[in-house]
Amino acid sequence: xxxxxxxxxxxxxxxxxxxxxxxxxxxxxxxxxxxxxxxxxxxxxxxxxxxxxxxxxxxxxxxxxxxxxxxxxxxxxxxxxxxxxxxxxxxxxxxxxxxxxxxxxxxxxxxxxxxxxxxxxxxxxxxxxxxxxxxxxxxxxxxxxxxxxxxxxxxxxxxxxxxxxxxxxxxxxxxxxxxxxxxxxxxxxxxxxxxxxxxxxxxxxxxxxxxxxxxxxxxxxxxxxxxxxxxxxxxxxxxxxxxxxxxxxxxxxxxxxxxxxxxxxxxxxxxxxxxxxxxxxxxxxxxxxxxxxxxxxxxxxxxxxxxxxxxxxxxxxxxxxxxxxxxxxxxxxxxxxxxxxxxxxxxxxxxxxxxxxxxxxxxxxxxxxxxxxxxxxxxxxxxxxxxxxxxxxxxxxxxxxxxxxxxxxxxxxxxxxxxxxxxxxxxxxxxxxxxxxxxxxxxxxxxxxxxxxxxxxxx
Numbered sequence: 166x167x168x169x170x171x172x173x174x175x176x177x178x179x180x181x182x183x184x185x186x187x188x189x190x191x192x193x194x195x196x197x198x199x200x201x202x203x204x205x206x207x208x209x210x211x212x213x214x215x216x217x218x219x220x221x222x223x224x225x226x227x228x229x230x231x232x233x234x235x236x237x238x239x240x241x242x243x244x245x246x247x248x249x250x251x252x253x254x255x256x257x258x259x260x261x262x263x264x265x266x267x268x269x270x271x272x273x274x275x276x277x278x279x280x281x282x283x284x285x286x287x288x289x290x291x292x293x294x295x296x297x298x299x300x301x302x303x304x305x306x307x308x309x310x311x312x313x314x315x316x317x318x319x320x321x322x323x324x325x326x327x328x329x330x331x332x333x334x335x336x337x338x339x340x341x342x343x344x345x346x347x348x349x350x351x352x353x354x355x356x357x358x359x360x361x362x363x364x365x366x367x368x369x370x371x372x373x374x375x376x377x378x379x380x381x382x383x384x385x386x387x388x389x390x391x392x393x394x395x396x397x398x399x400x401x402x403x404x405x406x407x408x409x410x411x412x413x414x415x416x417x418x419x420x421x422x423x424x425x426x427x428x429x430x431x432x433x434x435x436x437x438x439x440x441x442x443x444x445x446x447x448x449x450x451x452x453x454x455x456x457x458x459x460x461x462x463x464x465x466x467x468x469x470x471x472x473x474x475x476x477x478x479x480x481x482x483x484x485x486x487x488x489x490x491x492x493x494x495x496x497x498x499x500x501x502x503x504x505x506x507x508x509x510x511x512x513x514x515x516x517x518x519x520x521x522x523x524x525x526x527x528x529x530x531x532x533x534x535x536x537x538x539x540x541x542x543x544x545x546x547x548x549x550x551x552x553x554x555x556x557x558x559x560x561x562x563x564x565x566x567x568x569x570x571x572x573x574x575x576x577x578x579x580x581x582x583x584x585x586x587x588x589x590x591x592x593x594x595x596x597x598x599x600x601x602x603x604x605x606x607x608x609x610x611x612x613x614x615x616x617x618x619x620x621x622x623x624x
Contacts, residue, residue: 166195168431169618170423172411172447173438174202175209176604177596179394180238180611181436181618186402187241188619198403199432201425203410207395210566211604213386214469214559218511220386221469223561225604226506226518227251227380227387232605234612239383242393247385250378251505255483258332259492260287262547264481267329270372273351274330275321275364277372287489292324296365304362310572313350314343320364332487335497338602339463339567341524349570384508387604414447416589434591434621436614440568441598448592453584456577460569465522466530466562468541470555474503477515478550486548495529496521496544514556519545524569534560568598593617 169185171178182198189196206212210224228235230250239245257264268285270278276296283293299320313334318326331342338345347355354364361367383389398405406427413424414435423430437444440462445454485500498520503510510516519541521529532540538558542551578599585592595610 166197167433168420169196169198169434169436170421170430170432171198171200171436171438172414172423172443173209173436173596174200174204174207174405174407175438175596175607176211176391177209177607177611177614178202178436178438179207179391180608181438181595181615182403182405183238183241183394183397184612184615185618186397186399188615189402190399196402199430200403200405201409201411201423202405202407205408207405207407208388208391210563211387211391212561213388215386216557216559217471219471219514219516220384220506220509221502221516221518221559222382222387223467223469223559224563225387226500226502227382228604229379230381231379232603232609234609235605238608238612239390242390242397244383244389244393247383247389248381249384249506249508251380251382252378252484252507254504255481257481257483257486258287258329258489259486259494259548260328260489261492264483264486264548267333270369271329272368272371273354274325274333275317275354275368276325277365277369287328288324292322292328295322296325298322299363299365301363304358310346310348310575312343312572313345313347314341316347316354320358327490331490332497335490335523336487336520338569339465339497339523340460340569344460344524344569344571346570346572346574349574382506411447413449416450421591434593434618436593436595436618438596438611438614440565440596441594444594444598448589451585451589454581458571458573460524460571462565462569463522463524463567464527464530464562464564465520465566466537466560468519468521468537469502469559469561470517470519470538470541471510471557472515472517472551472553472555474510474513474515476551476553477517478552480548480550494544495526495540497523499541499545499548517545517549522563522567530562530564534558568602591618591621 171182182200185198212223214221265287268276268281276282314326317330357367409426411425415422421432421435484505487498488494496519500518502516502518537560593614595614600610
């Protein structure tokens with residue numbers, strides 16, 4: 166019997182286990198998968214709270230529909246009927262205590278139309294003139310990678326970076342875009358700039374002509390996916406060991422030994438689906454995994470607040486805002502969740518979700534629940550009139566939850582995977598630390614890790 170260990174019971178590890186089991190059921194091959202999760206619950210950052218008719222996501226609240234791996238998994242779990250798309254509405258950027266529309270026709274903050282750029286209140290006259298220089302300056306000299314901040318500053322200027330691009334990316338990476346790898350986060354923009362010589366010209370045909378729904382979730386909450394995965398596991402194929410911490414991994418001549426709270430175990434293959442620092446510690450003999458230049462993962466928190474709908478008055482119609490990099494606010498974004506997702510609040514109620522935590526300011530999550538609620542309410546003054554205290558508030562803290570991808574990340578990842586293949590055959594890395602932090606990216610990596618295991622054991 167072939168024995169596979171999966172370390173980590175977040176969506177990546179659960180997906181890998183599910184697809185290995187799917188192969189077993191189709192081929193009748195003999196596999197035993199053991200999944201270790203040190204926490205007392207599975208699902209990682211996916212966590213849904215159902216309370217007083219509200220459906221509140223404590224971690225991610227949706228996924229990009231164009232990344233099809235998540236839709237494939239949802240279909241395989243027979244959950245497709247519960248899929249719902251977000252209500253498309255105006256999203257704003259908060260600058261100088263004023264909500265500004267994102268310039269029409271922008272692609273990830275890059276303007277593609279001159280009139281909306283000239284009309285926006287997000288930029289000064291000098292900032293607009295600097296952005297228009299993108300039409301005339303030559304392509305940057307060839308480079309392998311650089312930071313997102315440097316790239317867009319060189320093409321469009323500091324103001325566009327601070328007031329448009331950085332806030333739009335903050336909800337995805339929650340880090341310093343002057344350390345974030347362009348090749349990892351937005352590789353398409355490298356090709357556009359080289360091909361067209363200008364981002365504004367090269368992206369014109371990619372600018373959306375009308376607002377369409379890009380995101381989806383499940384009407385019963387994203388944790389439904391986790392519950393369905395757990396329910397699908399057959400005990401004779403997948404042994405789920407919740408609350409069991411792995412302490413060490415040793416390479417033997419023909420296999421691997423895992424030492425955990427429950428004992429010592431031998432495995433043919435191992436999938437690491439945990440933060441990279443955990444992998445480093447468990448495979449301490451593999452010193453090439455140690456990363457000296459890695460930016461620390463960012464800690465974040467969400468503050469969900471429930472109100473009577475009449476107690477909340479929005480100054481502008483829309484679904485929320487992100488905050489300019491230079492704005493003196495603690496929150497990084499706020500979402501009118503009840504307007505974005507019809508299932509999130511019962512009739513007559515409102516749900517607002519605020520976000521805190523960014524590079525250099527992630528100790529904010531150490532404040533008490535009451536302090537964080539007070540900060541969120543104060544920071545929204547001027548954009549929302551709140552006429553009463555929340556019916557209740559739910560604070561969710563995620564320490565070191567957002568891994569950062571520094572410049573050169575892809576090259577580093579390629580190199581360590583090559584070393585693993587040579588020196589630790591049958592060991593695979595997957596998850597948010599490596600090749601994408603969103604739910605679809607983690608599912609894709611879990612699927613690929615399962616394929617790698619099956620392909621290796623088939624040879």
